Amino acid sequence: MNTICAFSSDSRELYKADIYRVLALPKNHIVHFRYKTKYVDDNLLQKPKKLKKQKVAIFFTHGNDLDASENTLQHFSVRWATITNTEISADTDVFHVYMKLGEFCNVEIDSGNSVEKKPPTKFFSRLNCTEKNEESNWNSRILAIKDFFPPIIFFHLKGIRNGWRDKVIHYQNSKKACSYNLIHGDRYIIKLAVSNPNASDTKIEISDSSEEITINCINPFESSIQFDDHDIPISVKTLQVFKQASLLEFKPTIKKDGSDEYEVLGEYSTNIELNLKLSFKRPLIFGLFSTMAFWALLLAKPMSSSATWPSDCTLIISTFLFYFSSSSLFFWFNKK
Template identity: 40%
Template sequence: MQFERGHMMSERKMICAFSSDSRELYKADVFRSINLPKGHVVHFRYKGKYVEDELLRKDVKWWEGKEAVIFFTKGNSLEKSDSKPENIAIRKATIVSFSYDLEKTDVCHLYMKLSDFCRASIPSSTQHTNQPNSKFLSELPLEKFDVVTWKDCIESVSDSFQGKVFTHIVGLKTHKAEDVSLKYDKGTKTSYYELVQGERYTMEMATGNPDVNSCKTELSRSSDEVNFHCITPIETTVQYDLKQIPLSVKKLDSRKAYSTINLCPVTTSIQYRKEETKEYREFSTQIEIRSRQSRTASVMFGFASALLVAGLGLGRVAVKDPISWLLGLVALGLVIVSASLLHHFFNKK
């Protein structure tokens, strides 16, 4: 079911995936859910005791395609079981898969494809036994559902993430300004962008810094095949901004290669007259990049190689007695064209 911004949805039941502020690890799950692009798959983990009993009895196939809403549970306390936390809707999602490892770890694994940012509330009449602090993965009725902007979402939770900059990856574009679509690997259960080696791209990135703090965003990558053409760390001196980050992918000898782009919040301070940088690694946002050789380049290489073979073959025929100067010129032309193509497209000498 699709929803447009400003369109309220009547009450209906949806899967509610809660992540609280009781631990930094749980807060980081919410932080990444806000930062990652639409269509990216996120992975939430829950102990069996925190999942609604009725849901645990469902077959794993039942979960696939179910609509869900990610909630941030604010004010959740591990010490006080009677605390009354506030549940803030963050983002709508579609469940990709669910599994429950009862025997080994007693942990449920929930994979969700991110969709629109949203606002929703749980009716006050809903029983609390299936809500935090008792349960953190439940099927609950929701009311006042509305699609909102990324800025609206940040402002609803920013006081719980003070001192950090939100960095939302809007998407990637080719040098022709065409959108690069996200792909999903069912085997590894990861989302990734497939890029072509030797091509240039632009990463569109929105930054949110409501309290205009000194936090910056450090861009890094796991291998040298992906290069950023910007100054890092990226400083944000306004509350909200949209940045274009140029990046390129190197040509490699291998047909496929894998890399990871990492966006990490960092702060700098002066300690004993020396500048120190603190990285909030648990709040890092990662995007996988899989690069491949250009199919057009492969065809061009084959064509140039065929021209070379044809030119050499004609050359051998041309030098036989009697010598054919016409065939010799044709052979020379084929070799020259082949060498030019190989040098221009593949730097072969």
């Protein structure tokens, strides 16, 4: 099997954090990798726009010590992805690749590949690989790389559910970014897989940047079990505006040595973009009942013998205007 391989190594904590997020984010979410052009296969740089929709195997590379003269590198496959967009910056000479996450995978790089196509020479290249069917789930990928990461909780957001349906991810900016749309007043369930492989004293802080979401769990969230599943209920508060952006933030923490305090590992923070919106259904229902109240007042109002009932056309127009205005007030200004 010949496939594009994207490597992220342990030479910097930031690159390890990229792999942490690849493990954490839900299927179909967008991830953004950056490479200096010298680390990208020349054949892939020639026509970067033609890389769209091509399959990529994401790898974690251990042993890439920048201070060592020689390194023994180990490559661990993590997950499949599909390229959604690419870009080469003329200002920074950086190759940007945006990928939509797929299934977790167990892929080995064949020994016959040229050394010049692999790390530490190239970190984004096309290689011959062999895919294995066993040990290709999230659990196995955690066990494969856990010893090379800080003693923190790993998690995987399997999805956000509204009733019996999973919320769909929406894409923006030419599929360089993505988000979930949540409706105010509705209740949702965050489906999580969590792992504390070393039973460490570690937690995850869950928060939202807008403070418009109620997270119904003990926060910071912790688990002493090696692998587990959790459902976390959340609800969107009543918004004062038509639309509001927010970030659902997952921040791993570890206990400081010789202290009861916990330290936030900011580089490992994982964000999910949310668009909080007013419901279309609620203003329509509000308008309906407001119109019913209008008609009730109209019918109950005493009429003199000289008064004439408005024409049908006038009643229809006035009813429509009242319904439209009351619905619009609810929708745009949340006026009830």
